[in-house]
Amino acid sequence: MTRFDSAKLIYVMGPSGAGKDSLLGFARERVGAHVMFSHRYITRAAADGENHIVLSHDEFASRLSYGLFAMHWESLGLCYGIGIELDAWLARGMPVVVNGSRQHAELALERYPDARFVHIDAAPSVLAARLARRGREDARQIEARLARRPAFELPAHAHVVKIDNSGMLADAGTQFLDLLALAGRA
Template sequence: MSAAQGRLIYVMGPSGAGKDSLLGFVRERIGSQVMFAHRYITRPVSEGENHVALTHDEFAARLANGVFSMHWESLGLHYGIGVEIDAWLARGQRVVVNGSRQHAPAALERYPHTQFVHIHASPAVLAARLERRGREDSRQMEARLARRPALALPEAARVTTIDNSGLLADAGQQLLAAIDQSLKPA
């Protein structure tokens, strides 16, 4: 990694794993030291989630105009990460992205020095969190819980796994450590 090249920290995991809560925890502690990319999603913003809500037409227009560095579709929703992350990385910044497990190989191809952080929680915790947030009906929640996309990354990929079944502060400290670790050369 050259001195001018930043590092992408790609946070991923199943719905209900607490990614947004963990990112909020970290942001409160080191928000000025790391760039946190906004996600653009074709759904309204709900409590505890940091994204820009777009209609399907708005998303399609932005995609057609090349304003996403990464984008994917999951369960009928479209997700995008803005091209501003390329400028931040070029300036040597650490950039945190809330990404998708299924899109991780494409992210690694585009950003070969990516540090992946896989957040998970026990099935019971995932189910309870999905129900508590009330964003989906029971059929949609079941579909989310049933998804088990393979994490198909090369052996050389840098992956940190964090269990967020317990206290937010415990998992949050682990995420802070993973972000700190991202400064070390690959």
């Protein structure tokens, strides 16, 4: 296992349906105040289990123009941002968890070279079932989403831990908490 004992930025990513929001919620309830969880701003209404701040496209563009995002990206017609409070927390020595994007992880690594990455995944059948329960896409769209799973690779020097969240949330959650406990001791 990659050691997270010097981690400050913990960048969580994985495909839709992998249970990232559930895993982050599980950890947030148990980790205490020694680890911060970044705010994520999205131009989409909040749904079950998601923890983000809803912005209109105009609000997002305005915040972006004022430099209020430490990181930002677009995906499937939506805008995502991580607020600049991330940098203030890191400057004060706080470990910070970010709910990020696989497609933008390399940009995060460029900006935060000491970042640690946690790739959450689940078996394809589990992903399909979770996406169907979520109800944002029809069966055809879910099938297309699962078929286009992009290859994911970070440079060899990046610190990446993979967690399979196909089973019980508590199992994956315990693995994630162990990583955060190491980060909190740094």
